[in-house]
Amino acid sequence: MNVRIDDTDRKILAELQRDASQSLDDIARQVGSSKTPVWNRIRKLREAGVIGQQTVMLDAEALGFEACFFVLIRTSEHEAEWQRKFLKALQDRPEVQEAHRLAGDIDYILKVRVRNARAYDAFYQALISEVRVHNVTALLSMEEIKSTVALPL
Amino acid sequence: MNVRIDDTDRKILAELQRDASQSLDDIARQVGSSKTPVWNRIRKLREAGVIGQQTVMLDAEALGFEACFFVLIRTSEHEAEWQRKFLKALQDRPEVQEAHRLAGDIDYILKVRVRNARAYDAFYQALISEVRVHNVTALLSMEEIKSTVALPL
DNA sequence: CGTGAAAGTCGTTGCCC
DNA sequence: GGGCAACGACTTTCACG
8 A cells, every 4th residue: 555656746746736627738747747657647646545536625604504613522431332333423424524533631523514503503412312422522613714635745 | 705506506516526527427417417507507606716626635644644633722812913923824834734713712723734743843833933822732633533525515 | 667649538618499 | 597519628548769
């Protein structure tokens, strides 16, 4: 699963991150190469899983998703069975955009994007009825200052 | 800046989110329409800013970005000038993937993606030397359970 | 490993309903 | 506003330096 990635690969990845809709010729010009070699590199990076899904960023507010919460979760349960159920619950809920297992005294953090505060409450009630959690703190976002998925290559 | 979005638009957006590389014909078939109307809708949605950047998801770990921190920030300063400097510092740092201003006693949350813990410390030192913050808590991600940018349309 | 050309596919436009 | 057809541009492949 490991791939050797050289400087040209990195430039190609940076360009794809910036704008995945541009043509091979454009990318080739910007990395100082030409179509075929760039195409071969992209194919290899895709097969290696370095390049994943190709998607578009949508304006959440324009589409009515006006509330974003970060949810800090502490739990006293650490058995495999509980964790399996908890993970499945998160995967199944589309309003959960991110979920991380943490080091330290907070066990999990979620990023939850919903239409409004009521929708968050519905999510919260559903979650705690599915799995036991010891302590939940919700942080409400007032303003998205910055949002990117780009890695600083 | 407001747009009327009907059911067909929503289906198109959902398809674009799922896979932005598929052809207009494919999208048209899946939403029960044909090329031209789909293309016109996409153009309008783009012009309205509902559809933003087209990008690819890269495998952060394969590219050596092995550490991800959520940073909770409290500050005692709330003047416009301080906030301007703080925002600029966040925008200028590519390792900051997300930044939100929060309601409640924590003022800001950041998501910071870096190569390793040392790189995080370098980021942290640079940040607190640029702007005064009252209290900083870093949560270290051990495992990315879920990560998506898709909205549940 | 890069180049160039060939082939098929796709985005884009204009026209008809 | 949706569908059809045509054009040009693009992706993808392959054969040659």
